Every structure is written in C-alpha cells, then in structure tokens.
Amino acid sequence: MAKARAAVQVGPKHYEIREFEIPKIGTNDALMRVEACGLCGSDVDQYDGKLDAMGLILPVIPGHEPVGIVEEIGFEAARRWGVRVGDRVAIEPTLGCGRCRACMTGNYRRCRVGRPGTRLTACGFIPTSVEPSLWGGIAEYMYLDPNAAVHRIARDIPAELAVLFQPLAAGISWAHREPGTRIGDTVVIFGAGQRGLTSVIAAREAGARSVFVVGRRQSAHRLALARTFGADEIIFSDEDVVQRVRALTHGEGADVVLDVTAETLTPVTVAIDIVRPGGTIVLAGVKGPGAQLQGIEHDRIFAKELTIKGVKNADFLSFEIAVRLIESAKYPLEKMHTHSFGLADLEQALLTLAGRVPGENAISVCIDPAL
Numbered sequence: 001m002a003k004a005r006a007a008v009q010v011g012p013k014h015y016e017i018r019e020f021e022i023p024k025i026g027t028n029d030a031l032m033r034v035e036a037c038g039l040c041g042s043d044v045d046q047y048d049g050k051l052d053a054m055g056l057i058l059p060v061i062p063g064h065e066p067v068g069i070v071e072e073i074g075f076e077a078a079r080r081w082g083v084r085v086g087d088r089v090a091i092e093p094t095l096g097c098g099r100c101r102a103c104m105t106g107n108y109r110r111c112r113v114g115r116p117g118t119r120l121t122a123c124g125f126i127p128t129s130v131e132p133s134l135w136g137g138i139a140e141y142m143y144l145d146p147n148a149a150v151h152r153i154a155r156d157i158p159a160e161l162a163v164l165f166q167p168l169a170a171g172i173s174w175a176h177r178e179p180g181t182r183i184g185d186t187v188v189i190f191g192a193g194q195r196g197l198t199s200v201i202a203a204r205e206a207g208a209r210s211v212f213v214v215g216r217r218q219s220a221h222r223l224a225l226a227r228t229f230g231a232d233e234i235i236f237s238d239e240d241v242v243q244r245v246r247a248l249t250h251g252e253g254a255d256v257v258l259d260v261t262a263e264t265l266t267p268v269t270v271a272i273d274i275v276r277p278g279g280t281i282v283l284a285g286v287k288g289p290g291a292q293l294q295g296i297e298h299d300r301i302f303a304k305e306l307t308i309k310g311v312k313n314a315d316f317l318s319f320e321i322a323v324r325l326i327e328s329a330k331y332p333l334e335k336m337h338t339h340s341f342g343l344a345d346l347e348q349a350l351l352t353l354a355g356r357v358p359g360e361n362a363i364s365v366c367i368d369p370a371l
Contacts, residue, residue, distance in 0.1 A: 005369070006061045006139030007346045008128060012049030015346055016059075023132035023143055030073035030081075030144040032089060036340070036366045037137030038065035038163035040194065041262055041286065044354045046125075047347070050288065057127040062346075063367065064093035064124035065166040066137025067159055073144075081150040090165040091142070092149035092319055093122045095135075108149070109313045123148070138346060140369045149316055153323045160337045161326065163366050164198070166314075168333075169322035170284070171198030173314035176206040179256040179280040179307075183207030186249055188274060190214045190237075190267035191260035191285060192222040194336065194364055197229055199258055201331055204230040208256075212248060214241055214267070221361045225335055237266075245274040252276055261285040265293055272300055280307040336364040342371030 003019040010016055025031050045051055046062055067090045070083055078084050096108030103111050114121040123142070126135035134143040144150065153162050174195070181187060187203040189196050192215035203211045212233045213226045223234045235244045245254060253276030259267040262285055271281045301308065314322075326333065339362055341349035346367060351357050353365040 004134060004139055004141040005343060006134065006136065007343045007367075008059045008061055009046065010059045013047060013347070017344055020128070020133045020139075022141055023134065025072040025074055027074040027076045028080075028146040030077050031071045032066070032068040032091070032142045032144055033071045034066050034068040034137055034139055034142050034369050035088070036067055036159035036163045036368050037063040038166055039349060039353050039365045039367065040065065040167065041353075043124075044350050045286070047350045051125070056125060057129070059129075060125060060127050061134065061136030061139050062124045063137030063139070064122050065163050066091050066123070066142055067153065067162040067165070068142065069155075071141070077144070077146065083150060083152050088153050088155045088162070090151045090153050090162065090319070090323060091123065091137070091144065092151070092316075093124065093166065094149065094313055095121055095123050095126070095145055096147055097121070098147040103147075106316075108147070109315065138343060138367050138369075140343075149319070151319050151323050154327050157326060158334075159368065160340055160364075160366050161333050164194075164333055164336060164364060165319065165322045165326060167194040167364070168198045168201065168325060169314035169319040170195045171200075171202040172205070172321050172325075173318040174260070174282050174284045174311055175199035175202040175256070175258050177315070177318055178309055178311050179258070179282050181206040181208055181256050184209045185255035186210040186212070186252070187256045187258065188212045188214065188245060188254040188271075189258045189260065190271070191262075192219050192226050193260065195260045195284070197222065197226055197336060197363070199260065200226050200229040200231050201325070203256075205325070210248070212245065212254075222363060225363070228335065229331060241270050242273045249276075254279060256280050256282065258282045259285050263287055263291075265291060268293060269295060272296070272304075272306065275304070275306060277304045278306075279304070280309065283308065283310045284312070337366070338363045339365040340368050340371065341365070343367060343369050345371075
C-alpha cells in the first residue's frame with residue numbers, strides 16, 4: 001500500500017519524519033496531495049509545548065493552513081463540496097463533529113465535541129492514533145474528513161500565496177464582518193503580523209476611511225508593508241497611542257479597534273481609551289494560559305456603551321471572500337511571503353517565523369513537502 005511522509009511532533013520541540021499508509025477513500029471523504037501549508041503563531045505555541053493544557057495529544061501531524069490538489073474523492077463528497085479530482089482546494093482549520101448543537105446551527109468553529117480520541121477540533125491538532133492519521137497539513141498527503149470545510153481555489157496562483165487564505169480570512173472576519181465595519185469608519189489595528197496586515201486589507205475592502213496600525217519599531221519591515229496594503233498612519237507602540245489616535249481623529253476616537261497581538265495585554269486597556277462611544281473592540285490575539293486583565297475600569301465600558309468581542313477563527317463566508325480576493329490579485333500579497341521550507345526543516349521554519357533566527361525578518365512562512 002502506498003505511503004505518505006509527514007512531520008510528526010512527538011514532544012515539545014521534537015519532530016520526526018514518519019510514513020503513514022494512505023487511506024482508502026469512500027463515498028463521503030477525499031484525499032489531498034499537499035502543495036503547501038502555512039504556519040502561524042499557534043504552530044509556534046504547539047512547538048513550544050504550550051498547547052498541552054488545551055488537550056493536545058501527541059504524536060500529531062501539525063499544520064492547519066493547507067492547500068493542495070484533490071487526488072481521490074467520493075461521489076457524495078464531490079457533490080457536497082463542488083470539487084473533483086485535479087481541483088486545488090484550501091481546507092479550513094476547524095473540523096467539527098457535525099452533530100452537536102454548534103455544528104448543526106452552522107457554527108462549527110465553536111464545536112466542543114471534536115473528533116473521537118481528542119478534545120481538539122482542528123486539523124493539525126488531531127493525534128495520529130485517530131485513524132487514518134493524516135489529519136495535518138505538514139505532510140505529503142492529507143485526509144479530508146466528510147465534515148471538512150473545503151474551498152476551491154485557482155491553480156494558477158503560486159501555492160505559497162494560496163496558503164494566505166487563512167490569515168486573509170481572519171482579517172476579513174475580525175476587521176470587517178465581526179465588528180460590522182462600515183464605509184467611512186476609522187479602524188485601529190494593534191499588531192503588524194500576518195493577521196494584522198490582512199486586517200488592513202479587510203478594513204480597506206470594508207470601506208474604512210482611515211486605518212491606523214500600532215506596532216513595534218523593530219517591525220519596521222512589516223509596518224512598511226502595512227502602508228502598501230492601505231494603512232494611513234503607523235503608530236509605534238512605545239508612543240502615547242491614546243494621544244496619537246485622539247489627534248488623528250480630532251478627538252472622536254476609533255469606530256473599531258482590533259487587537260491581534262500575542263501575549264501582551266496592554267492593547268486591551270488602550271483600546272477602551274481610544275474607541276469612540278458606541279464603538280467596537282475585537283480581541284483576536286492569544287495571550288496565553290492564565291493571562292488576566294488588570295486595571296479595567298468597568299464603568300468606562302458601561303458609560304461608553306462599548307461592544308467587546310472575542311474571536312478565534314473565521315466563518316465560511318470569510319474564507320470564501322478571502323479566496324476570491326487572492327484570485328483577484330488586487331493586492332501584492334507576494335510581498336507577505338518570505339520563506340518556504342521542506343518537511344525536514346519544520347523546526348527551522350518555526351524558529352524563523354518566531355523571530356528566533358538572527359538576521360531573518362519573517363512574515364509568512366510555509367512548508368512545501370516537495371522541497
């Protein structure tokens with residue numbers, strides 16, 4: 001029986017290349033040949049061992065931002081997803097159970113049941129002990145479960161750009177659809193990583209009049225790209241952010257404030273100061289286990305009649321919009337991609353993305369199994 005190579009996490013900061021049998025495909029599922037798989041901050045957390053408290057069971061094939069070619073597909077799966085053998089597809093990270101209340105109401109990203117054998121509900125986090133093992137995108141082939149959310153994407157786009165469907169969908173959801181950003185709004189974005197940059201694009205697509213990005217001085221290369229994507233002003237995080245936003249908005253404040261930064265909680269408290277009365281704050285940055293907000297004055301939220309929303313992923317429509325936007329070539333997304341690595345170099349790829357390799361300024365990093 002044919003086999004597929006995959007990078008397998010067997011412990012914190014420890015990977016092995018292993019082979020797995022390629023499963024037989026039935027009526028409702030499919031097999032995808034992986035062309036590329038994007039990496040994000042949660043992959044770094046997984047590498048560091050920070051996801052153990054969330055129920056991660058090892059060994060596991062990581063990778064939750066894959067694109068590839070449909071190699072085999074069952075009749076019902078082809079009908080349901082609208083794809084056939086030879087099509088390129090992007091696979092959403094979330095993999096719901098398909099039977100719980102959240103899944104049955106279309107909110108599969110909030111599934112709390114998961115797959116048998118694990119509490120986690122996303123490809124790249126399901127242990128290899130759960131058949132047929134090939135659940136992650138850091139592999140030559142990936143199994144597509146009947147409950148997978150699949151999006152067809154044009155084959156003429158370089159694979160390393162196609163994998164941007166996931167961060168772009170996040171930006172569309174977080175900076176546009178979730179806060180209900182409207183034409184003429186002012187949007188402030190904390191963070192200039194992949195999702196901060198795509199949020200600039202999303203705010204522009206929503207018709208925002210002004211887009212301001214708050215970032216660190218050492219992220220100058222990312223902040224320059226934020227301007228390319230449509231940011232009007234760059235504010236350094238060590239400045240008086242409140243005063244800068246007040247000056248730029250003539251005292252009105254921002255309609256929408258989005259925080260996509262990792263670990264630091266400072267943007268949350270600042271957001272309450274800079275958002276206008278009746279405005280919306282979206283919290284999408286992972287701060288880590290045990291992180292607790294301190295110094296939040298409840299009555300300021302009450303008096304300003306604020307909406308504060310936590311989000312962790314994007315919905316189906318946001319992914320569809322992201323794919324179409326990539327296909328349009330409207331934005332120079334190729335400037336986001338900085339590094340490609342092979343399966344055997346996964347650790348180096350993660351260290352590069354995390355900024356732990358001197359001299360490297362990574363933005364978008366992907367794994368290409370063919371390298």
